[in-house]
Amino acid sequence: MKDATTLAVRPLPLAAARKADAHGYGRWLAIALVLLLLPRVPGLNGDFGHSLLSQMGIAAVFALSYNMLLGQTGLLSFGHAVYFGLGGYAAIHLMRAINHGLSIPMPFVPLAGAASGLLFGILFGAVSTRRAGTIFALISLGIGELVYASTFMLPGLFGGEEGITANRTRAPALFGLKLGSQLEVYYVIAVWALIAGILMHAFTRTPLGRMCNAVRDNPERAEFIGYNTQHVRFFAFAFAGLFAGLAGGLHAINYEIVAADAISAQRSGTVLLMAYMGGITQFAGPVVGAIALTWLQTSLSAYTGAWLLYLGLFFMAIILFAPSGLVGLIAMHRAIVRTRAFGSVLVAYLVALVPALVMGAGAVLLIEMCFRVSTEAERGTAMRLLGVALDAASPWPWVGAAALLVVGFAGFRATWPRVASAWSRATDEATSRRATATQGAPG
Amino acid sequence: MSTTSSLSAAAPGTPSLELSGVQKSFGSTLIIRGVSFDVRRGERLAIIGPNGAGKSTLFNLISGRLRPTKGSIRLNGEEIAGASPYRVNRRGLSRSFQVTNIFPRLSVFENIRCSVLWSLGYRYNFWRRADRLADANERTEETLEQIRMTARRDTPAGVLTYAEQRALEIGITIAGGASVILLDEPTAGMSRSEADHAVELIRAISQGRTLVMVEHDMSVVFNLADRIAVLVYGELIAADTPSRIRENPAVQTAYLGAAAHA
Numbered sequence: 001m002k003d004a005t006t007l008a009v010r011p012l013p014l015a016a017a018r019k020a021d022a023h024g025y026g027r028w029l030a031i032a033l034v035l036l037l038l039p040r041v042p043g044l045n046g047d048f049g050h051s052l053l054s055q056m057g058i059a060a061v062f063a064l065s066y067n068m069l070l071g072q073t074g075l076l077s078f079g080h081a082v083y084f085g086l087g088g089y090a091a092i093h094l095m096r097a098i099n100h101g102l103s104i105p106m107p108f109v110p111l112a113g114a115a116s117g118l119l120f121g122i123l124f125g126a127v128s129t130r131r132a133g134t135i136f137a138l139i140s141l142g143i144g145e146l147v148y149a150s151t152f153m154l155p156g157l158f159g160g161e162e163g164i165t166a167n168r169t170r171a172p173a174l175f176g177l178k179l180g181s182q183l184e185v186y187y188v189i190a191v192w193a194l195i196a197g198i199l200m201h202a203f204t205r206t207p208l209g210r211m212c213n214a215v216r217d218n219p220e221r222a223e224f225i226g227y228n229t230q231h232v233r234f235f236a237f238a239f240a241g242l243f244a245g246l247a248g249g250l251h252a253i254n255y256e257i258v259a260a261d262a263i264s265a266q267r268s269g270t271v272l273l274m275a276y277m278g279g280i281t282q283f284a285g286p287v288v289g290a291i292a293l294t295w296l297q298t299s300l301s302a303y304t305g306a307w308l309l310y311l312g313l314f315f316m317a318i319i320l321f322a323p324s325g326l327v328g329l330i331a332m333h334r335a336i337v338r339t340r341a342f343g344s345v346l347v348a349y350l351v352a353l354v355p356a357l358v359m360g361a362g363a364v365l366l367i368e369m370c371f372r373v374s375t376e377a378e379r380g381t382a383m384r385l386l387g388v389a390l391d392a393a394s395p396w397p398w399v400g401a402a403a404l405l406v407v408g409f410a411g412f413r414a415t416w417p418r419v420a421s422a423w424s425r426a427t428d429e430a431t432s433r434r435a436t437a438t439q440g441a442p443g
Numbered sequence: 444m445s446t447t448s449s450l451s452a453a454a455p456g457t458p459s460l461e462l463s464g465v466q467k468s469f470g471s472t473l474i475i476r477g478v479s480f481d482v483r484r485g486e487r488l489a490i491i492g493p494n495g496a497g498k499s500t501l502f503n504l505i506s507g508r509l510r511p512t513k514g515s516i517r518l519n520g521e522e523i524a525g526a527s528p529y530r531v532n533r534r535g536l537s538r539s540f541q542v543t544n545i546f547p548r549l550s551v552f553e554n555i556r557c558s559v560l561w562s563l564g565y566r567y568n569f570w571r572r573a574d575r576l577a578d579a580n581e582r583t584e585e586t587l588e589q590i591r592m593t594a595r596r597d598t599p600a601g602v603l604t605y606a607e608q609r610a611l612e613i614g615i616t617i618a619g620g621a622s623v624i625l626l627d628e629p630t631a632g633m634s635r636s637e638a639d640h641a642v643e644l645i646r647a648i649s650q651g652r653t654l655v656m657v658e659h660d661m662s663v664v665f666n667l668a669d670r671i672a673v674l675v676y677g678e679l680i681a682a683d684t685p686s687r688i689r690e691n692p693a694v695q696t697a698y699l700g701a702a703a704h705a
Contacts, residue, residue: 020574207560207576208569210549214557217546223528224506224538225619226561235567 028198035190039183050182056294057189058250061196063274063286065243070272071280072204073236074216075129076137079144080244080271082124083117085263086147087245089158090116091252095166105174107188110249117245118238125237130230132219144265151260163259166252179253189250196243201283203239212236273311277318279325288327306371339433341426348422352415359408361386365401457520459484459623459653460505460536465514465524467497467504467677474500476677477514482623487654488682489668491661493697497677498657499541502627505655506538507531518623533561537621541628541657543608545615547601551592554600554611555618556583562619582618589648590614606637610644617648624649626656630663642666665689673697 039050062084069075091113098104128139151158158164168179179185203209211232215222219229252258261267270293278289296314300307322329336342368385369392381393390397458481467475475497482488490498503509505516507528516524523531546554556573559582565571573579587593590610595603600611609629616624629645630638642663645654649667658664664671665685672682675697681688688694 202572203569205572205574206569207565207571207573207579208567210553210557210573211560211567213549213553214546217548218544221540221544221546221615222557224532224544225558225615226529226532228527228529231567235569239569 028194031197032194035194038190039186047182050186052294052298054182054186054189054254055298056291057186057193058247058254059271059274059290059294060287061193061250062244062247062271063278063290064197064200064283065240065247066271067275067280067283067286068200068203068212068236068240068243070275071285072209072216073212073233074219075132075233075236076272077140077268078137078265078272079140079142079147079268080240081263081265081267082144082147083121083241083244084248084251084267084271085151085258085260086120087113087117087248088252088258088262089164089248090245091249092164092166092256092258095168095171095252095256096164098171099167103172105177106168106171106179106253107174107177107191109253110192110246113249113252114242114246117248118242120245121238121241125234125241129233129237132229132233136233141265144263144268148260148263148265151263158260159258161260163257163262165257168253168256185254188253192246192250196246197287200243204283208232208235273315277315277325279327279329279331281324282327282331285325285327289325292326304368304371305376306367309367309371336423336426336430339426339429341422341429344422345419345426348415348419352412352419355408355411355415357408358404359412362401362404362406362408365397366405369397369401457484458482458517459486459519460655461515461517462505463515463517465501465504465516466512467500467509468512474677475504475511478674478677478679479514480672480679480682482653482655484653485651487649487667487669488656488672489664489670490655490657490672490674491659491664492674495676496674498674499627500677501674502538502625502657505531506536506625532619532621535621536623536625537616537619538625539612539616539627539629541631543605543612545600545608545611548599550597551600551603551611552583552587552596555586555614556580558615558618559583559586559620562621582620586614586618589617590644606633606640609633609637609641613641613644613648617652621652623653623655626654626658628657628659630658630660638663 038044038053041049043049044053062080065083066077066080069077069080091109094102094104094109094112095106098106098109124143128136128143131139152160168185171179177184177188179188204212211222211227214225215227215229215232222229222232248258248262251262274289274293275286276289277293278287278291279285293311296307296311300310304310318325324331336345365385368383372379372383373381373392382389382391384390392398460482462481463479465475465478466473478501480488490501492498500509504511504524507523507526507530510525514524515522518531518534518536521534523534523536526534546557549557556579559579560566560573563576563579563582565576565579584593587596590613592607592610592614595607600608603611609632613626613629616626626645630641633641638660645656645667654667656667668685670682671685671688673680673688673691673694680697681691681694683691
């Protein structure tokens with residue numbers, strides 16, 4: 001009805017909106033297709049691949065929920081795992097009840113996690129969202145420690161360090177789904193992740209979602225256009241709790257165990273890393289960060305014991321050189337990808353990549369030798385790194401590694417101006433093109 | 444409750460804004476020393492006075508940013524002294540700021556649309572698409588046209604020029620349809636031609652509303668105001684028509700004379 005009248009008055013914008021909608025549905029459909037086919041891709045089509053994809057899906061929902069606070073409302077939380085963990089506990093208790101005869105199919109269990117996350121989001125949000133900024137961050141840290149400590153004080157509810165276990169296969173089947181294989185678990189996670197992604201994306205476009213951005217940008221002004229910023233923060237917090245709880249419920253199904261680590265400060269820290277790494281200014285950023293970090297955690301840890309150090313260095317590099325994250329880095333290039341100078345940008349990148357790799361190789365050699373000598377002394381000093389056999393007891397590998405690092409750094413410094421000049425030529429070209437385009441366009 | 448057109452709620456003849464005996468002290472220092480004045484419906488009142496006279500403090504008291512130590516402030520007959528900024532805004536008063544106060548990462552369009560949402564009753568709605576709210580989007584487009592920013596609608600507000608940001612500042616202030624508008628130095632830092640443009644804008648947007656403004660630029664003040672109030676050291680020393688204010692000897696010594704010597 002309303003649409004019909006608008007159509008008569010302003011046909012163009014609505015048609016444009018419809019077209020944008022169709023584009024949006026197409027994008028979600030494409031994502032659904034990718035999620036459907038991913039477990040068939042070579043390399044991901046085994047149990048390890050399915051388990052990795054399942055973890056990525058859980059992490060993606062969790063990181064997206066975190067970004068409802070950080071990226072969209074400007075709330076830095078150090079305790080978001082509380083809602084993940086409490087969602088997980090609610091789900092695992094429901095799974096136990098199902099194991100004891102309650103007739104609910106397992107794929108619905110994450111809803112209990114979501115309900116729990118929402119409930120505790122409302123409860124703790126009412127306290128913590130009264131303030132923003134540093135005070136909010138500190139309260140979130142305090143609540144995180146409080147809830148973590150209580151898992152050990154209430155062993156009946158939280159199972160202490162061992163946690164609570166359940167069996168996902170002892171349950172009524174849904175569409176023949178018994179959750180016996182990791183592939184079936186993956187599909188349950190994928191469906192929930194898709195639903196959660198669509199809902200969280202839709203939230204950003206609602207009046208409340210837009211006001212979250214306004215409160216992030218300028219809370220004071222938001223008060224002078226009629227909004228109680230405490231309420232806006234509170235609603236964002238409750239919804240973020242809901243989706244974190246949903247992720248916790250997926251975690252419960254995936255691992256069939258929820259323990260205190262689900263609530264830990266470390267998990268709260270990891271989700272912050274994921275969101276930042278992927279980029280908090282773009283909706284898809286946290287998803288990319290979740291995928292990248294989960295992959296690094298599982299694959300890097302297979303190669304080296306010093307993987308956490310690499311993770312830390314990688315994170316620092318992002319914060320320092322690409323504060324808008326991996327997706328932000330890609331988005332930066334979207335403006336210049338059609339310029340003629342873009343080719344020279346790519347060439348400059350390739351030129352700068354050579355010394356960067358040399359520098360990286362030097363750093364890796366030094367880190368690995370340090371790690372071997374200091375932490376893994378029992379394995380001896382003879383080692384094989386980057387395809388080269390060497391002995392960390394001899395000074396020459398150290399000298400060589402240091403030389404690689406220094407030469408690589410010098411070379412990188414020397415090639416960087418070329419990147420910078422190519423970049424500025426490309427952006428200048430893009431800017432002047434945009435200027436002519438807007439001048440040419442009517443109205 | 445949420446409608447900002449509280450005109451009908453008040454009895455005819457009630458002033459839009461009434462201050463009586465308003466005082467504000469910070470610690471033991473009295474900044475506003477008992478200010479009383481009325482602003483009639485549809486009137487354009489300019490508040491002038493030397494630096495440090497308390498003009499901005501007075502605006503902060505009226506708009507809810509500060510709580511008066513003593514006295515009463517009535518908006519369309521309702522007491523608002525000490526109410527929070529969002530409550531004052533919901534009752535139909537909207538203000539702009541001397542230092543540009545916008546949403547820098549939102550587009551120009553979003554800046555304006557955010558400021559119409561509450562007045563149209565969308566509040567904390569999370570089940571409707573903002574792009575589908577025909578009334579909100581229409582009101583936004585109208586405001587964009589009024590402030591002549593339609594061409595810049597998709598630009599992030601943070602990268603606008605200073606004059607454009609000042610215009611957006613006014614747009615955010617008026618978009619919600621408030622019946623009483625407070626403008627804090629709307630032409631501060633503008634060139635002559637930009638200020639002339641701003642005067643036309645202010646004249647247009649104040650049609651059918653009550654306007655109170657603090658302004659240093661005397662040509663803007665005498666151009667726009669129906670009445671001028673002079674604030675000196677936290678006290679109102681005169682409130683009259685522009686021509687009588689110009690001739691008022693007390694005002695001349697306290698303010699205009701000082702400005703002429705400077």
